[in-house]
Amino acid sequence: MTDNGDPRTMGRRTVIGGAAATALAAAGFQAVPAYAGTHGGHQPKTVRLSVLGTTDLHGNVFNWDYFKNAEYDDKAHNDIGLAKISTLVKAYRMQVDRHTPAPLMLDAGDTIQGTPLAYYFAKIQPITGGHTHPMAAAMNAIGYDAAALGNHEFNYGLDILRKFQRQLNFPLLGANAQDWTTGLPVFPPYVLKRVHVPGERPITVGILGLTNPGIAIWDKANVENKVKFGGIVELAKIWVPRVRKAGADVVIVAAHSGMDLSSSYGDALPVPENASVLMAETVPGIDAVLVGHAHLEIPERLVTNKVTGQQVVLTEPLKWGMRLSVIDLDLQKQRGCWKVVGRHSQVLNANTVEADPQVTNLLQADHDKVVGYVNAKIGTCTEAMSAATAPWEDTAALDFVNFIQADAVSKALVGTPQASLPVLAIAAPFNRAAAIPAGDVSVRDVAGLYIFDNTLLAVTMTGAQITDYLEFSATYFKQVSGPGPFPADQVTNAVTPTAPGGTPDYNYDIMGGLTKPLAYKIDIAKPAGSRITDLQYDGAPVGADQQFVVAVNNYRQSGGGNFPHVKTAPVVYNRQVEIRQLMIDYVTATGEVNPSTFHTTDWSLTSGGAPIVVNA
Template identity: 35%
Template sequence: MRLRSCRLTALIATALLAGCASQPQQHSQPQALPAGLRADVALLETTDLHSNVLSYDYYKQKADPTLGFERTVTLIRKARSQFTNSFLFDAGDTIQGSVLADYQAQVQKIDCGQELAIYKAMDAIGYDGGTIGNHEFNYGLPFLSQVTGTPMNVDGANPQRCAGPHYPLVLANVNSVRDGKPIFRPWTIVERKIAAFTPDGSQLSVPLKIAIIGFTPPPIMQWDKQNLDGKVTVTGVVEAAEKYMPQIQAQHPDLVIAILHGGLNTSLYSADMENGGWYLAGVPGIDVLLMGHEHTDFPGPRFAHMQDVDDQRGYVRGVPAVMGGFFGKDLGVIRLALVRQQDHWAIDKSKTFSQVWPICPPMMMAGKPAVSASNCVPADPQVRLAVGKVQQAAVDYVNTPIGQSTVRMSSYFADEGDMSALAPVNAAQIDYTRRELPATHPELTGVPVLGSAAAFRTGFGGPDDYTDVLPGALTLRNAADLYFYPNTLTAVEVDGSGLKAWLEQSARRFNRIDPNAHGEQPLINEKYVGYNFDQIQGGVAYVIDLSKPAGKRIVKLTYRGKPVTPSQHFVVVTNNYRANGGGHFPGLDGHNVVLAAPDGTREILARWLQSHPSLGAKDLPAASWHFARLKTKGTVVFTSASNKQALAATDGLHAVRQLRDNGDGTAVYAIDLSH
């Protein structure tokens, strides 16, 4: 089924890895169509599903109607009923990101003849194509090769073609080291009959030939170095597009769609740019741009005032574009108006525009738009039928008991100094490294080992997107809640200067606070994501002075009560993403790794929790930082889940108080920095 649109003959079947064809083919003359013919085509996009197949919160063990592919399917069916002509594509980060995904990849691994749950659900509705996101590489190339049904000429991959999705996957900028060829088809052709109308209103059935080409973020080589180093190489998205565009144009497609797992960045282009959509839109021949990776909506206000970007109608440098959210919360829709001119289809930009359809349309609450679970579209029952059995197996697995706890571990106030959800992660990382490091680096025996962790769930996905492990029985589900991503443990060696630079980068999470300003000042810098706010423990202590500019905020940095000197040596335990350059932390680019563990941090944490069957405060490192005292004339504010003020006080944050409830499960809090 993957090959049907390429119309390959036996003579060119061997050219699959170089695209649908690596040599010119003989084609019959295209059908002569009357000038002025018009057709409306809906291009539908999902992206960053992260294997959220069902509307379910695995960590809170309850339904969550605000996310899930089963509800996106309802919107897909609505779009298909509304538009006579439609195509459906996926922009990547599809197979990783939920308990269900980890269960099938790491616990009860599926065999070659089984199809991954997320792909079964997608096949149930029917897709026309997709690309590969950065998180597709998290489980390694052999797994990716298997579950996508794509034999790859890389170490460990099974040359056998296994069960994969029933739609073509394209990826133009990742090549095998062995032969220099793409590990996926870089592009392919999707062809179908569409309904079109003559100027007098007569309907015709005519062919539409669409070329799709895919791209993933080049920084995968840093983010997943342990899975990719020495096996593949990556090229920039513009370079890859320019390489394959002549091949694509030789097939005379009516439209060329670039499916990019990436967003928009107008800074100076480089081949390793993470979000190269703005530059990709400028490659001659690309007609439409489908985007992802940034976990946001385009068109949308985040992209207001960006050069040559229409954040209202959805254009990037004159190219229709869309980015359809994340976790199945939205469906991207481009209403493409085509008109036949001079023997080819042209896009009528006066009638073409993009939208993002939410599964939960906002409602007005307290005078502001807010998401309400009561206003979400219903789930499509066909999806649950496709995956219900493996879903239940995954739920049963994560409820495996691993111990007891007398402490509450939450991330509601992780940005304000509550380290309860990070302390067990850092304790487990430090313990593991102290045991494993001497075997490979005996010269580092006696060097202080510190743990670095960030709160992965800090409300980005809504009021339920926080870690919250209550006192009582602990299960594997709690370990997954405390450590959200399937990273592996990695330790690096840094000096005192490097440690301070690390903390300074983390402190960019906050805005600079003006003590003389009246009115409200937001504490959090929304442009700096929460998972890059590393908090370090293990005998180190430091103070963050928010009155100072970024890069000069860490004061009173000590280790065991003594000031840290620039030349002092430390081993800091983090994850493979951070150690290899993720987040652009100074001095972290993979060169100073001293331990690259084969074990995942989540699994290390679960074993540590099992070794502490009655976990109490005495087993956890104390909080290591606080804000410098700062008396402000105005109010410093931040947002968290509503009605958690008592929890803040319990965790020692007595300067935090709830100001107002937003009516959507969140609230605005004030923090008094003078205490």
């Protein structure tokens, strides 16, 4: 095979070795021997088909943190972005022998949302105006063969999604994204790829795409009365046989649904959010699954289909382009037909390679434009807000977060049975260094108050449950007596059985009201569990049975921190909108942050009922 301009075959070599092999070895690639079994008393030819995969790219092309205005880094020193993935893909293609089928390249969804780069070309300079989406440009340059829809593909509405779809050189698949009335797929359910095998008939690979049913809840405003979403397992049972009947020798599913059975939306839908393993176990005819949605690194999981007894290989390559999955399927001819006889998968680490200059050069202008955007003025602030003292006193900075969350939920609940309930919100002091200055405010300034990619939910809770929740939160404080002054480290970050190194700041939650104040005191002279006093809403004691809507982030609602009641409380709002983006949108829309409109001192620390003083 020679180079012909197709990115899927460019640069292939006749031998394994050189720079490509070195790059792959550094990324963690382990060569696995091909299947060596026998059939019919002789040794048939084994052909290896490789499938490369990404998922949950979330708008990452460059290894760049737009909110920090610096190269991306985390505790594990991961790198991110399609430019790094492109280097790995090219290295893998180069080391494939010309007598071996060219590898396929797939994605399992959540592509066009998650960074300022993605936001800019959805909201500031929408691609509906004609600009090519940077994710489309990068994926086309890499040479993807197919991608599944993710739930975040629907965040910006169907017009943006359809434009993105038209810009791709490969199909965007979603067998369970169905017309509201007819039930027919509104995106291609699958694609057949015929892979050349020298000296043999081609291998026909069926690639089925399935997206997350939770879109019906999370993006209800964008899809209701237009698109509905069937269950992962239910639609796979319909479409896998059809893909086989259409001629597929191999069936690979790109599923935007986590491996292990669970649902963040409880029983709000009759089908689960995460069901990839269940699908592999119960739907006959699947050979491999590229898994997305859960943001986990799972190099390989083998499950046995309960109907056929055949193994299925599943892999999930973390998120944001940190990893590249490699699925190896060994095939042999049996009665004239290709059959998978061996399967294996692994992941490669993108932090071992340099970014592909072809991709970075292609999109440098887009990147520079967005860097300018996040550092440009989007509004003003009438007075400086700092989170430095947020763990021990009521601050405007955290009141701002709570105001944004509660306001978004309140507006979304109009016309629902919960519209008349008081709305509260919960926030934690994520970053003591965060501050919004007086005067000009940039996107980066606002984002610093909310450094995590949490999305917004709302649940209903009773007054008694709120008391329990606040008592649990107050275990963050060490027990002291007297008025102080105390240094902050003598009061905060208490050691507990579940936090032997001290309770982190992000596990101290502050609660506030939207239209009326929620006021309370925390008496840290008392033992944990009996510290909340004078809990009032709008000046009246909170009743044990009084009903509230509480805005909360997805980490907390899913059980993060093990706070009481919130995980099992009824969910009344969940559109998977990032809280950080809601804050940026508010400043952009209003042009001003004025703490006097949302900041009141509603909670305080006491000792024996008397105020205490804490110094930073």
